[in-house]
Amino acid sequence: xxxxxxxxxxxxxxxxxxxxxxxxxxxxxxxxxxxxxxxxxxxxxxxxxxxxxxxxxxxxxxxxxxxxxxxxxxxxxxxxxxxxxxxxxxxxxxxxxxxxxxxxxxxxxxxxxxxxxxxxxxxxxxxxxxxxxxxxxxxxxxxxxxxxxxxxxxxxxxxxxxxxxxxxxxxxxxxxxxxxxxxxxxxxxxxxxxxxxxxxxxxxxxxxxxxxxxxxxxxxxxxxxxxxxxxxxxxxxxxxxxxxxxxxxxxxxxxxxxxxxxxxxxxxxxxxxxxxxxxx
Amino acid sequence: xxxxxxxxxxxxxxxxxxxxxxxxxxxxxxxxxxxxxxxxxxxxxxxxxxxxxxxxxxxxxxxxxxxxxxxxxxxxxxxxxxxxxxxxxxxxxxxxxxxxxxxxxxxxxxxxxxxxxxxxxxxxxxxxxxxxxxxxxxxxxxxxxxxxxxxxxxxxxxxxxxxxxxxxxxxxxxxxxxxxxxxxxxxxxxxxxxxxxxxxxxxxxxxxxxxxxxxxx
Numbered sequence: 001x002x003x004x005x006x007x008x009x010x011x012x013x014x015x016x017x018x019x020x021x022x023x024x025x026x027x028x029x030x031x032x033x034x035x036x037x038x039x040x041x042x043x044x045x046x047x048x049x050x051x052x053x054x055x056x057x058x059x060x061x062x063x064x065x066x067x068x069x070x071x072x073x074x075x076x077x078x079x080x081x082x083x084x085x086x087x088x089x090x091x092x093x094x095x096x097x098x099x100x101x102x103x104x105x106x107x108x109x110x111x112x113x114x115x116x117x118x119x120x121x122x123x124x125x126x127x128x129x130x131x132x133x134x135x136x137x138x139x140x141x142x143x144x145x146x147x148x149x150x151x152x153x154x155x156x157x158x159x160x161x162x163x164x165x166x167x168x169x170x171x172x173x174x175x176x177x178x179x180x181x182x183x184x185x186x187x188x189x190x191x192x193x194x195x196x197x198x199x200x201x202x203x204x205x206x207x208x209x210x211x212x213x214x215x216x217x218x219x220x221x222x223x224x225x226x227x228x229x230x231x232x233x234x235x236x237x238x239x240x241x242x243x244x245x246x247x248x249x250x251x252x253x254x255x256x257x258x259x260x261x262x263x264x265x266x267x268x269x270x271x272x273x274x275x276x277x278x279x280x
Numbered sequence: 281x282x283x284x285x286x287x288x289x290x291x292x293x294x295x296x297x298x299x300x301x302x303x304x305x306x307x308x309x310x311x312x313x314x315x316x317x318x319x320x321x322x323x324x325x326x327x328x329x330x331x332x333x334x335x336x337x338x339x340x341x342x343x344x345x346x347x348x349x350x351x352x353x354x355x356x357x358x359x360x361x362x363x364x365x366x367x368x369x370x371x372x373x374x375x376x377x378x379x380x381x382x383x384x385x386x387x388x389x390x391x392x393x394x395x396x397x398x399x400x401x402x403x404x405x406x407x408x409x410x411x412x413x414x415x416x417x418x419x420x421x422x423x424x425x426x427x428x429x430x431x432x433x434x435x436x437x438x439x440x441x442x443x444x445x446x447x448x449x450x451x452x453x454x455x456x457x458x459x460x461x462x463x464x465x466x467x468x469x470x471x472x473x474x475x476x477x478x479x480x481x482x483x484x485x486x487x488x489x490x491x492x493x494x495x496x497x
Binding site: 013016019020023024027028066067068069070096097099125126127128129131132135146147183186187188190191192202203204206207208211212214215217223224225226244246249250253254257258261 | 303304321324325328329332333336337391394395398399401402403406407409410430465468469472473474475476478479480481482483484485486489495496497
């Protein structure tokens with residue numbers, strides 16, 4: 001029984017150290033556990049894959065640096081997928097603190113495919129207003145964003161001559177870390193303008209997104225870093241990209257950490273019930 | 281191993297270690313990093329709001345652009361949002377603090393009018409439609425099974441929150457079934473939360489091992 005008492009009094013810092021080591025080890029020496037793609041990621045992939053070349057995919061960057069490890073790999077993989085198929089990418093954001101992250105993606109990814117800013121990709125930036133921004137984009141994007149993130153008038157960007165309002169866009173993907181995010185795109189773009197919408201969300205908010213998937217309001221869902229890894233695998237499988245896959249590289253660590261947490265939960269419960277029985 | 285020589289990477293490393301130091305115990309270094317984060321976030325927010333919203337959408341057309349570009353009528357229209365915005369600052373002057381009610385009323389009225397029908401359509405009507413048992417569900421056994429589970433789950437979970445009658449007999453059975461569904465939901469949310477927190481930890485270690493130490497590709 002002393003053993004169970006001791007189990008319940010493990011210093012939390014020991015658990016942190018064990019967890020840290022278990023996360024670091026597979027990053028340095030990958031275990032090669034592999035990543036399989038689930039139906040939700042495949043649905044989103046197929047939907048993006050079906051966008052005709054030359055048309056535009058809208059990506060809403062609704063996250064900030066605190067959720068970057070989970071969501072940035074999704075953004076990068078989606079952009080690579082689109083560019084590999086000659087689909088144009090229009091980016092905007094509902095999170096002011098995420099403006100720099102979309103800028104990073106626009107700077108780094110299009111050159112990999114020889115894509116030119118203004119012709120193949122445009123970043124609108126961020127505007128205050130959330131629902132007013134989305135509703136305004138439904139009427140005329142130029143009214144909401146007269147200039148892009150870098151100050152170029154939208155009229156001077158060739159890609160924006162073909163994209164006037166949301167109805168000109170065959171599909172959008174909202175990559176969201178919370179509110180505002182995919183729910184606002186559902187409320188004001190999907191239900192009002194019929195915009196086909198996929199979502200990439202943090203694992204914390206994934207459970208809330210499933211009902212929208214079941215009703216068909218969302219076309220595909222990427223949940224957390226695992227969702228990003230699934231999409232990276234799909235993109236690489238079709239030979240759309242040979243770039244480094246940060247989410248896939250993290251999956252061994254994620255799996256090990258989950259195993260340890262499950263063990264801790266089981267052992268903790270056994271110890272609790274053993275000592276409670278003795279107390280009773 | 282190839283340690284980074286980029287000064288910004290080193291700043292990020294020091295701040296990362298500072299935040300992680302809280303895992304050992306609360307300390308002044310952690311507090312410094314936390315306050316720095318809050319301050320920088322707010323400064324970044326204010327700066328972006330000014331350059332992306334206030335200046336291009338209000339200040340520039342009202343005060344900078346000449347009458348040849350923005351007509352007098354449009355300039356006068358811009359005075360309305362300017363005044364409403366300034367009313368927010370009246371909160372700091374007790375004698376006229378009641379003026380803050382005007383922009384609040386505008387925002388609440390507009391927000392409710394726009395949001396309520398949209399949320400009703402997206403999150404209630406479409407979700408209710410999703411629980412309907414239609415002839416299509418009999419096409420495949422797995423679709424039928426999930427449709428029944430969804431239907432029972434929704435009905436029982438809603439009955440758990442029905443407080444106008446004591447939970448006895450059939451109502452008790454239904455509401456307790458509802459608890460089971462709620463617990464499954466909470467369990468799924470907790471599992472996803474663990475996954476999310478681990479992802480963030482892995483992201484930071486990836487930064488330390490790749491960008492700083494150059495230990496991984």
